[in-house]
Amino acid sequence: MASTVLSFSCQLFSSKTRKPLSFFFPRKTLYIASMGYEKELIAAKKAASLAARLCQKVQKALLQSDVQSKSDKSPVTVADYGSQALVSFVLRRELLTDSFSLVAEEDSADLRTDGAQETLERITKLVSDTLSSDGSYDISPLSREDVLTAIDSGKSEGGPNGRHWVLDPIDGTKGFLRGDQYAIALGLLDEGKVVLGVLACPNLPLAPIGSTQQHSLQNQVGCLFSAEIGAGTHMQSLDGSSPTKVHVNSTENPEDASFFESFEAAHSLHDLSSSIAMKLGVHAPPVRIDSQAKYGALARGDGAIYLRFPHKGYREKIWDHAAGCIVVTEAGGIVTDAGGNPLDFSKGRFLDLDTGIIVTNQKLMPLLLKAVRDAISEKSQATPSL
């Protein structure tokens, strides 16, 4: 079990003279045991890895009919639904708890309409086939209703009390459709705090992205990041190598730092990021990739900064950041909003944010926050509606 070590010395003062008494307590070491989420972490890694297998199968042979449009016009695929049903199913099976709560992106409303029966059948087959390929669940064939129920178990509102799983079954659906980066992102909230997170990134190279040096892992893709509070962040291949501990990039010099942002300009203001990068003195061009794979790549030091500035009025959802946030913070990084406040995952399905999300290491954060403040204030003077 992981533990956090705190060292301190303490001095007593005379209550009459207010002068220090002439002795010190010896240096004490307190071992504060982490809450221990081993069982949950094993279940989360298994669920995300199986969901990744399902998604890879769909991405290899994506059919036109596999893609739908949600009411907000964003895309959703049979793989998003299949991944959500599968994760819900595996977590329930592995944890055998009565108090299972899941906050997840998708719901079954569109699949319950008359025209969606074929799609639902395809999802049911995908989930059943993936579960039987694993071999560890002795289940009778899943029905369509089983799949709909599993998807709808993700309707929890989350909040500050108790435990809630937080799932993005495919984060970066647009990247998934392009054949680019996407992630299965699963986190666990305990009393409003993210205590573990898993990111399965099936298309992320095991070698650092953006590196110009030849690497023995250059052509291998498929990474699984996992983090537990107080126990650090680990990465392994989705094919099952043993986990190695990863750390964020420790550069103090913005000139050496490269930065990540969304591939989709609709998801983040690229012009604001470049003005921040210019103020900081970052030389490298932005690395634009989809999904929370950005958090994973940052956690292992591929780049040093992640900037995300949604257009006015957009509200961030907790499943787009919960897993990524702990993967980066346990690797030594910091995640805040543009005002420097930590992200608060205890408010339900949405995050209440000041303007945007920024991520970097401890040393660069003060400089980055200043550059963000300056760039935002310049932009709002130029366009007062920001």
Ligand SMILES: Nc1ncnc2c1ncn2[C@@H]1O[C@H](COP(=O)(O)O)[C@@H](OP(=O)(O)O)[C@H]1O
């Ligand atoms: N207008 C918008 N602004 C910011 N984020 C948006 C957005 N529209 C969708 N998103 C979110 O951006 C996520 C993808 O992030 P990224 O740009 O880093 O790849 C999407 O997740 P899904 O793909 O799970 O729907 C979606 O939740």
Ligand SMILES: [Mg+2]
């Ligand atoms: Mg979506």
Ligand SMILES: [Mg+2]
């Ligand atoms: Mg998402």
Ligand SMILES: [Mg+2]
């Ligand atoms: Mg999604």
